Amino acid sequence: MQELTEKYRKELLDDLLKICKSHLSKVDEDMISRAFKLSFEAHKNDFRSSGEPYFLHPYQVAIIVASEMPLDDISVVVALLHDVVEDTDFSLEFIAKEFSQEVADIVDGVTKISGVFTGQDLTQAENYRKLLLSMIKDIRVILVKFADRLHNMRTLEFVPQLKQRRIAKETKEIYAPFANRFGLGKIKWELEDLSFKYLNHKEYDQIARQIKSKRRERETYIKKFVSPLEQKLREHGLKFEISGRAKHIYSIFKKLLKLNTTIDNIYDLLAIRIIIESNDPNECYYVLGVVNQIYNPIDRFKDYISIPKKNNYQSIHNTVIGPDGKHVEIQIRTRKMHEIAEKGVAAHWKYKESFNQTDSEMEEWVNWVRDIFQNVEKTEAPKELLSSFKLNLYQDEIYAFTPKGDLRRLPKKSTPVDFAFDIHSNVGYNCIGAKVNGKIVPLNTMLHSGDQVDIITSKNQKPNKNWLQFVETHKAKANIRKYLNQEEDRVIQSGKDIWEKKLKKIKKIFQQDEFDKLVRRLKLDNNSQFYAAIAHNKLDLDEILAPPAKIVEKLPEELEFNDFARVARSSNKGIVVDRDYSGIEHNFARCCNPIPGDPIVGYITIGEGIKIHRRDCNNLIHMVKTDEHKLVTVNWSTDKGASFVAGINIRGEDKPGLLSFISNSITSFNNTNIKAMNITSKDSLFTGTVAVFVNDLDHLNRLIERLKKNKDIFSVERFDATS
Ligand code: MN
DSSP states (O other): OOOOOHHHHHHHHHHHHHHHHHHOSOOOHHHHHHHHHHHHHHHTTOBOTTSSBTTHHHHHHHHHHHHHSOOOHHHHHHHHHTTHHHHSSOOHHHHHHHTOHHHHHHHHHHHHHHHHHTTSOTTOHHHHHHHHHHHHHOHHHHHHHHHHHHHHHHTGGGSOHHHHHHHHHHIIIIIHHHHHHTTOHHHHHHHHHHHHHHHSHHHHHHHHHHHHHTHHHHHHHHHHHHHHHHHHHHHTTOOEEEEEEEOOHHHHHHHHHHHTOOGGGOSTTEEEEEEESSSOTHHHHHHHHHHHHHSEEOSOOEETTTSOOTTOOOOEEEEEEOGGGOEEEEEEEEHHHHHHHHHTOOOOHHHHOOOSOOOHHHHHHHHHHHHHHHHOOTTSOHHHHHHHHHHHHHHHEEEEEOTTOOEEEEETTOOHHHHHHHHOHHHHHTEEEEEETTEEEOTTOOOOTTOBEEEEEOTTOOOOGGGGGTOOSHHHHHHHHHHHHHHHHHHHHHHHHHHHHHHHHTTOOOOHHHHHHHHHHTTOSSHHHHHHHHHTTOSOHHHHHSHHHHHTOOOOSSOOHHHHHHHHHHHSOOEEEOGGGTTSOEEEOTTTOOOTTSOEEEEEOSSSOEEEEETTOHHHHHHHTTOGGGEEOEEEOOOTTOOEEEEEEEEEEOOTTHHHHHHHHHHHSTTOEEEEEEEEEETTEEEEEEEEEESSHHHHHHHHHHHHTSTTEEEEEEOOTTO
C-alpha cells in the first residue's frame, strides 16, 4: 500500500502545477492547490481495487485533463473534485462556497452523467438524451468524464471481470465514438484499444503478442526504412521529427476482419510519421518528393493538406514500397497540423463512424464545439471562449428530444409546433397536441433545453392561422403560410365553382369587364375576394344577380338611336289619337323621330296613315304652312303613373366608382328605374348610354342636372335623334 506522505503529496502537486503551467494560458495555482487538498482530505480513507489510495484517481484524472485535453484551470479543479460529492460527505453547496458556482455546476454534471450508464441499457433513449444534454450544458462536464473514463480504463485490470466487461462495453459504444466526434483522436484510439482488450481478450492478446514478437524485427525495419530518409532530409536542411510505430491494435483487428486474413498478410502494419518543424505546408510536399525519390510510391496517395477533411484534419498520406517489398504508410504534416490532429480537432467521425444521428444540424453543432477546442491555443483566452460557448447555448438555442432520444436543435422560445415542423412538415400540419416530459401542454407552450417532446397528431388537424403568432422557426412559419395559401386557393376555387354553377343555372354570361364592374360595385379588391366571399357565404347570389343584373344586361356595343326609339316607344302605353281619327294606322316620322316625352302632333298622309312628328320638327313646320287642316292632335298615353323610357348620354373621365355613382344617383332619384345601360371606356374616356324610366320631361331634366354635379362627368345629354 502506497503511503501518501506530505513530502510525496507536495511532489504530486508540484508536478500537476508544472503540467498545468506548460499547457494552459492562465493558471490559478491557489485554486488548484486548494482543490488538491480538498480532494485528498475527502478521499483519504478510501482505496481503489488496486489497493492504491483513492485520491490518486482524481489526481491522475486532473493530470490527463491538464496534459491531454487542456482547456482551462477550472477543468483541472473539477477533475480533482469530480468524485468528492458522490463518494464523500462534502456537498455541492460546500464546493460552490469554497470555489465557485461554476465549479459546483460542472462537478454536479459529471456526477449526474456517471449515473446515466450504470447497470442500464446504453442505447436507451433516456440515457442518450441525458448524455447529450450534459454536453450541451457545459462541455467541460464531458471532458472531465472522458478523462475519468480513460483513467479507469487504464487501471481496469484490478476490477472484477464482470465489471470490466460492462465498463469496456460502455467505453466502446459511448465514450469512444464521442471522443471521436470531438476530434479527440488519440483518446479515442486508446479507449478503443483498451475496451477491445477487455471485450475480446483472446484476439487482443493474439494481435498484441504478434506485434510484440515482431517488435525487434519491426524496429530494425523502421530503422532501415528511416535512415536514408533522415539523411536526405537533413541534407536539405529540414527540421523534422520522424517516428515509426505499429498501428493501433483495434484498427489492425478491424482490418483483419475486413480483409478476412491473418496478420502475416497485412503489409502496412507500419505507419511512419514525419512531423515538420515549420508552419509552411509547402515543406510537406517537398518532403513527399524526397520520400518518393527513395521509395516507389504505390497508388495510395491522399492530400488532406490542399483539401483538408471537413473537420480541418490536414496531412499527406502516402504509401510506398519499402525495403523487402513491404508496403509502408507515411504521414507527412507540420507540427501545427499534428497538434490539431492529436488534441482533438482532426476527427474522423464524419467518415468512419456510423453515428446514430443523421441530423446535419447536430453535425454542425459538433463541428462548432470542435472549433472551440481548436481555438483554445495557449495564446487565446479560454475563459472568454467558454463563456461565449455557454452564451450561445443558453441564449439563442434550446435542445429538445424526441421520445426516441433524437436531439432537435431549435431557437429559443420554440413551441411544440416548431418541434413538430422540425421533425417533418406532415407532423407539423397534423399536430394537434403535445406531451412535454409526459404532460399534455398547449401548443403555444415554450420549450426548454432537455425537454422530451412527444407530438400528438391527427389526420383531421390542419394548420391554424393563430399558430403564426407563436411559432419561432422559419421552417414552421414558412410551412404554415404555405398551407394557408393553398387553403385560400382551395376556398377561392370552391367559390368560383359555386358562382359558375349559379350562372349556368340562370343561363347568364358575364364578360370580363362586366364582371370586373360587378366586383368593384361590391367594393371588393379583386376576383379572389369575390370568390372567397361566395365560398364563405358572405354574398347573396340571388341579390347580386337580381336588380343589378339589369345594369350589366347585355346591350349592343353602340346603342343605335333607332333601336332605342323602338324600345322606348314599345315600352310606352302608346299614342292617344283624336277620336275622329281613331282606327287610322299611325307611325313615327323618320325626320324627327319623336320619342316618349316629346311634344308631338299627327299629320295625315295619303296611304301611310297618320305620321307622328315632334311639334318642333322643321320639316313639319314647312309642310303645315299650306296644309294646316291635315294636323291631328295626338298625345303620348297619359295614364296615371305611366312612365316612359328616355335615353341619356353621359361622357366623363373613367375613374373607379364612376359607374356606381351613376347607377346609384339614378336609382336613388325619385325611384327612377334603369331599363338598360351601355358603357364603353376608351383611353380613360367613359361613355355611357342609360335608358331610364321617367315620369315626364321635368323628371328627366332634374335627373340630368343631378348627374352633371359629378366633377368627373363632362356632359350629360338627352338621347336625341339630332344628337
Ligand atoms: Mn472517477
